[in-house]
Amino acid sequence: MNLVAVNLGDSKAVINQYAAEGKFAFPMVMGDNTPNGIFKRYGVQAYPTNYVIDSRGIVVWRSVGFDEAGMRAALAKLGIK
Amino acid sequence: MRNRTVPIVLTAAMTIVLPAAYADEKSDAILKEAMAASARLKSLSADMSVSGPATGQGSKEMTLSGTFRALRPNFIRFSMEMPGQEAMLVVCDGTTLFMQTQSEKTYSKKTAEEGMKNMGPTPFGFFFHPTLEQLNDGKTPPKTTKYIGQETIDGIVTDVIEATGTNTSGGQRVRFYFTPERIMKRVDIFGAPNQTPQMSFTFKNIVTDDAAVTPADFTYTPPAGFRDQAEVMKEQAANPSRGVPDYMKNLVPVGKKAPAFSLPTPKGGTLSLARAMKGRKATIVNFWFYG
Numbered sequence: 001m002n003l004v005a006v007n008l009g010d011s012k013a014v015i016n017q018y019a020a021e022g023k024f025a026f027p028m029v030m031g032d033n034t035p036n037g038i039f040k041r042y043g044v045q046a047y048p049t050n051y052v053i054d055s056r057g058i059v060v061w062r063s064v065g066f067d068e069a070g071m072r073a074a075l076a077k078l079g080i081k
Numbered sequence: 082m083r084n085r086t087v088p089i090v091l092t093a094a095m096t097i098v099l100p101a102a103y104a105d106e107k108s109d110a111i112l113k114e115a116m117a118a119s120a121r122l123k124s125l126s127a128d129m130s131v132s133g134p135a136t137g138q139g140s141k142e143m144t145l146s147g148t149f150r151a152l153r154p155n156f157i158r159f160s161m162e163m164p165g166q167e168a169m170l171v172v173c174d175g176t177t178l179f180m181q182t183q184s185e186k187t188y189s190k191k192t193a194e195e196g197m198k199n200m201g202p203t204p205f206g207f208f209f210h211p212t213l214e215q216l217n218d219g220k221t222p223p224k225t226t227k228y229i230g231q232e233t234i235d236g237i238v239t240d241v242i243e244a245t246g247t248n249t250s251g252g253q254r255v256r257f258y259f260t261p262e263r264i265m266k267r268v269d270i271f272g273a274p275n276q277t278p279q280m281s282f283t284f285k286n287i288v289t290d291d292a293a294v295t296p297a298d299f300t301y302t303p304p305a306g307f308r309d310q311a312e313v314m315k316e317q318a319a320n321p322s323r324g325v326p327d328y329m330k331n332l333v334p335v336g337k338k339a340p341a342f343s344l345p346t347p348k349g350g351t352l353s354l355a356r357a358m359k360g361r362k363a364t365i366v367n368f369w370f371y372g
Contacts, residue, residue, distance in 0.1 A: 002361045004352065008370040012347040018371055019347075029344035029352050031368070039368065041340040043331030049368040051332075053339045057358060062332050071365070078363040 001080050006031040006038055008047075054078055107228035108242045111259060112213065118263035119211035124152040124294040125264070127287045129204070131161065133280035149284070151208050155193045156299040159205065172301035173197060179301045187310040188303050202244075202255045203282045204265040213244060234258060235285055239266050264289065339366065 003026040007015050015028055031038040042051065045064075052061040052074045061074030075081075132144040147161030147169075156175050162168040168183035178196025181188040200206030202213075213226075229241040239258035256278075258267035264287055269278035303309075333339060343353035358364045 001363045002357050003365040004357045005367045005369055010371045014371050015347040027352050029346050031344060038342045042333055044368045046328035047369055051366040053364045055362055057339050059333050059335050059337055059339050064329055075363055080363055
């Protein structure tokens, strides 16, 4: 499994510091909230929003807010414990 | 957040089943008197309080208070509220039982027969169904009822009888408190042995056979803006985006392809979704900001 964290609007320094403090190993990218930006294309209006995507790139689950149990269940269906 | 505690409380109360035979003589005698006394009543009005845990697992107590009024054969008006959270109104006009939920601005309908079938081991349930047998599932063998003693509640000396169920809802103990007139004043429902009650229903200021209580007291008119729950659900089924919170309306639907992206990383590179997905069973795409 991989995790991509798409950030909205924070500076590189803030993101790098946050990643370092949290010892996050997953990749981070910087998103944009322009009319065709990633936040619009994913319909993100509240935070955190999470998507689980299968190996074919199909959305299998999404949530707004923290729903760890729901995410674990979605990942379990894809064979990830 | 909507608070759904009230329906949960009532549903929990309705799942409890009691034994059909009464073990000791004193409890047997009191139960018989109470059943006869209740069956003789034409109407009953009382203030009611319900207390129990806030959620199935929480330990925080919540208390609802309200009023209950009933008239034979099948008229009910019964309102409860929990300050700042939820208010509920149940009215049976003799034909239809309405349940109004304040937070959702809806009301549901059942036939009087269906809606009043089983009200659980509660003081109001005992008014309409003054037996313990009707609470049994018919398959479970009866276990015990016993006389516990007297307890004074709101200045009234009550006789306390304990019954233990054997059904699947966990061998619950239930204590019934009867006034000297043999009206059920209180019910304590215990989830397990040696615990404080999980839920208690208490009647206060009981008035019986008040001649002023007539069927006209039991009409129901939905407040302006309140809708039939069945219609709301039908609409939601026809149009699933209704009822979905605004902040979720624009999300990519489950089953659709996740939009491709290629974005700069804070370390100076770029990362595409395709590359992040490569060789992975699953990819989580998380949207966040630090602020």
